[in-house]
Structures are given as C-alpha cells and as structure tokens.
Amino acid sequence: MPGHPIDEHIPRLRRYAVALLHDRVAADDLVQDTLERAWSRWHLWKPGTDLRAWLFAIMHNVFVNQLAAAKLRAVQPFDDEINDVPVGATQERALEMRDLRRCLAAMPEEQRELLLLIGLEQLSYEQAASTLDIPIGTVMSRLARGRERLRNCMTGVTPALKMPNL
Amino acid sequence: MSALVTEADLHAYLDDQLDAARRADVQAHLAANPPVAERIGAYRRQNELLHELFDGLLAEPVAQRFLRPPATLAASRWSMWRMAAAVGWLALGAAIGLATVNWRENKSYEAAVLRPALAAYDTYAEDKNRPVEIPADQEPAIRKWLAKRMQVEVAIPKFEAQGLVLLGGRLLPGRERPNCQLMYERADGKRIAVFMTRERGTELQTMSFDKRGATELAYWSTGVFNIVIAGATSAEEMRAIAEAARAQLNPPPSS
Numbered sequence: 001m002p003g004h005p006i007d008e009h010i011p012r013l014r015r016y017a018v019a020l021l022h023d024r025v026a027a028d029d030l031v032q033d034t035l036e037r038a039w040s041r042w043h044l045w046k047p048g049t050d051l052r053a054w055l056f057a058i059m060h061n062v063f064v065n066q067l068a069a070a071k072l073r074a075v076q077p078f079d080d081e082i083n084d085v086p087v088g089a090t091q092e093r094a095l096e097m098r099d100l101r102r103c104l105a106a107m108p109e110e111q112r113e114l115l116l117l118i119g120l121e122q123l124s125y126e127q128a129a130s131t132l133d134i135p136i137g138t139v140m141s142r143l144a145r146g147r148e149r150l151r152n153c154m155t156g157v158t159p160a161l162k163m164p165n166l
Numbered sequence: 167m168s169a170l171v172t173e174a175d176l177h178a179y180l181d182d183q184l185d186a187a188r189r190a191d192v193q194a195h196l197a198a199n200p201p202v203a204e205r206i207g208a209y210r211r212q213n214e215l216l217h218e219l220f221d222g223l224l225a226e227p228v229a230q231r232f233l234r235p236p237a238t239l240a241a242s243r244w245s246m247w248r249m250a251a252a253v254g255w256l257a258l259g260a261a262i263g264l265a266t267v268n269w270r271e272n273k274s275y276e277a278a279v280l281r282p283a284l285a286a287y288d289t290y291a292e293d294k295n296r297p298v299e300i301p302a303d304q305e306p307a308i309r310k311w312l313a314k315r316m317q318v319e320v321a322i323p324k325f326e327a328q329g330l331v332l333l334g335g336r337l338l339p340g341r342e343r344p345n346c347q348l349m350y351e352r353a354d355g356k357r358i359a360v361f362m363t364r365e366r367g368t369e370l371q372t373m374s375f376d377k378r379g380a381t382e383l384a385y386w387s388t389g390v391f392n393i394v395i396a397g398a399t400s401a402e403e404m405r406a407i408a409e410a411a412r413a414q415l416n417p418p419p420s421s
Contacts, residue, residue: 004233004234006234007228007232007233010228010232010372011223011224011225011226011228011372012224014223014226015220015221015223015224018220018223019216019219019220028229031232032231032232035232035234039234093218096211096215097215097218097219100212100215100216100219101219115212116216118181119181119212119213119216120213120216120217120220122181124183125178125181125183140173140174140177143177144173144174144177147177147209147212148205150212151205151208151209151212154208154212155208
C-alpha cells in the first residue's frame with residue numbers, strides 16, 4: 001500500500017492522544033477519528049505548510065467535539081499497560097512518574113492539552129496558538145497556570161489560588 | 167541589575183523559545199532568585215517525565231486501521247488530482263514518485279523479511295520431531311552460536327506468561343548474513359516462531375500485524391533486527407506475545 005505523508009505523523013498523534021486521554025482504547029479511537037477527518041480534507045491542506053500542526057489542530061477539534069458530545073466523560077483510570085514504568089526506572093522515579101500521571105489526569109483538559117503540545121510535542125507557542133485557535137497571550141497564561149498546577153499537585157500542595165505575576 | 171523578566175520569559179526560556187540576549191537576562195534572574203529557579207527546575211522535570219512516560223509510544227505499531235483504507239485512497243487521489251491540476255504537474259509527479267518509492271520499499275520488505283519468515287515457519291513449525299537445530303536445554307550454546315553467526319548479540323525472549331515454552335533455535339540462510347528462528351510450543355502442541363533478520367534496514371519501528379492464511383503475523387524492527395513472529399493463533403494472543411517480545415527484545419528506553 002502506498003505510504004501517505006500523514007502516515008509518518010501517526011506515532012506522534014498517538015503519543016499525544018494517549019497522554020491526553022490516559023486510555024489506549026479511547027486514544028486510538030481519537031487517532032482514528034482524526035485520521036479520517038484528515039483524509040477527507042486532504043485537499044484542504046496547503047502543501048508547504050506545517051502538516052504536523054495541521055493534524056494536531058484536527059485532533060484538537062475532534063477532541064473538543066467529543067468532549068462536548070460527552071463521549072469522553074470524566075478522566076478514566078490509567079490502564080495497566082501505561083502504568084508500567086519503563087525498565088530501569090528507580091523506585092523514586094517510578095513514584096514520580098505515577099504522581100505525574102495522576103496529576104495530569106486531574107488537570108482541566110484545556111491545560112493538559114497545552115502542556116502536552118508544548119512540553120511533550122514541543123510545538124512552538126505560535127504553533128500551539130494556531131493549533132488550539134487561541135491568542136498567544138492565552139497560550140502563555142494557560143501554560144503558566146497548567147505548569148504551576150501540576151507542580152503543586154506533584155508536591156502535594158493544594159492548587160494555588162494566587163498565580164505568579166505574569 | 168537584571169532586566170525585567172516576566173513569567174512568559176521564564177517559560178520561553180524553559181521551552182527554548184528565547185533569543186540569546188533574552189536568555190542571558192533570564193539566567194541572571196534565575197541566579198539571583200533561587201525560589202524561581204527551583205520552580206522552573208520543577209517545570210523542566212515535568213517535561214522530562216512526560217518524555218520518559220510517553221516516548222515509548224513512538225516505537226509502537228501503527229495499526230493497520232490507521233493506514234488509509236483503499237476507498238478513501240481512491241477518493242482522495244481524485245482530490246490530489248484536482249490539487250495537482252491547480253498547483254501544476256510538478257506536484258503530481260512528485261506525489262507519484264514518492265508513492266512509488268514507498269510501494270517499492272514495502273515490496274522488498276515483503277520479499278526480504280516476511281516471505282523468508284513465513285517459509286521458515288511453514289517448514290519447521292509442523293516438523294514434529296526436529297523443529298529446531300539446538301534444543302532449549304542448551305540455551306547458552308544457542309545464544310553464543312547465533313551471536314557468532316549473525317555478528318550481534320541475540321536475546322532469547324521468554325513467553326512463559328503466554329503459555330509458551332522454548333523448544334530451541336536454528337540458523338537460516340539469508341541473502342547477506344544468516345537469519346535465525348526461535349521456536350516455541352504451547353501445551354496443546356501449537357507452535358510459534360520468532361524470526362530475526364538483519365536485512366532490510368530498521369525503518370519499521372512501529373509494530374504491524376497481519377494474517378496470511380491461518381498464520382497470524384506480527385513484525386517490527388528493534389533497531390537491530392527485523393523481527394517477525396508467526397503462529398497459528400488468535401490475533402489477540404499474537405498481540406500479547408508480540409508485546410511481550412518487544413518488551414524483551416527492544417533496547418530499554420535510555421534512562
């Protein structure tokens with residue numbers, strides 16, 4: 001079967017979807033829905049533009065629609081597969097990873113999305129802004145809130161009401 | 167002494183999205199404000215942990231269902247046509263060229279990896295008395311011999327949790343270097359073979375599944391070997407075996 005330019009981005013779409021949903025089955029469904037939409041709109045993609053950002057934007061829209069449709073309700077518990085800590089992880093790191101997973105799951109979706117797009121997928125702030133269709137200022141403030149929330153959660157502090165000055 | 171540093175600057179510093187001059191400002195600010203430095207350090211750790219947790223997914227199989235189905239392929243070739251007409255024949259030519267290269271690569275992966283694996287499975291899995299050259303009770307010898315002939319360390323995965331016992335291993339002819347096959351057996355006599363070859367590069371890092379006749383296949387590259395697991399089993403069982411094999415054969419994530 002001929003390869004499609006989209007194919008090479010599938011692993012990263014999947015990594016992002018699993019991190020976002022903490023559930024492989026739901027994540028694979030999200031990837032599938034995203035790909036179907038991407039294929040059906042392939043003629044809308046402008047060659048020379050950032051294909052990865054285009055795909056993430058589609059995934060974001062599908063995700064938001066699914067949230068709205070309440071297909072994805074509350075955050076699901078992590079499945080065991082993902083709970084497996086990579087070989088060689090020390091006990092301390094294993095605990096740290098478990099905390100991160102738990103805290104990530106407890107974050108509001110919009111903060112989690114942005115945190116993952118930037119921290120994991122390493123999109124630029126501009127790419128993230130266009131992917132999520134929000135102003136760059138919102139990217140910065142949401143990112144700061146998300147990171148601080150995650151830090152507090154991981155250190156066992158209740159979410160701070162007061163944010164550092166922006 | 168340091169210039170005004172905003173929260174946004176701190177994040178851009180962390181995410182490597184600052185220019186050099188501004189970086190120096192932030193570094194000075196962090197040096198002068200240990201609590202801020204500590205906070206940014208914690209954010210950096212978040213990013214590291216995210217990668218440690220989820221990067222393993224990048225090496226995972228691209229399921230067949232994610233590759234575009236023939237129906238939409240036809241539909242969007244039509245769209246590509248229209249686009250090409252608008253943009254020019256050049257784009258069309260490039261697209262066809264790319265597709266052809268890809269197609270050829272898949273063809274030769276089929277010829278160099280999948281077909282030999284299937285042939286070896288068909289030949290030896292059904293051989294009641296001599297399925298292997300060296301039996302499992304001489305496992306160290308198998309490992310040593312394969313390493314010598316294939317010129318690389320060969321790990322021998324175990325599938326006890328999947329109800330499979332190692333029968334042994336054998337060397338197989340290859341085009342440039344020998345290949346090898348490890349044979350496993352279930353209590354009911356059904357056999358599973360793990361085929362390893364160093365041919366055809368290692369580009370296929372994601373795991374794929376396929377079925378040929380009654381034989382389920384799982385295949386991927388560990389970065390050293392192209393691995394093909396073959397067996398007359400259920401797709402579900404094959405998936406479990408392949409996951410177990412990957413966990414044992416792929417190099418652990420750097421830590």
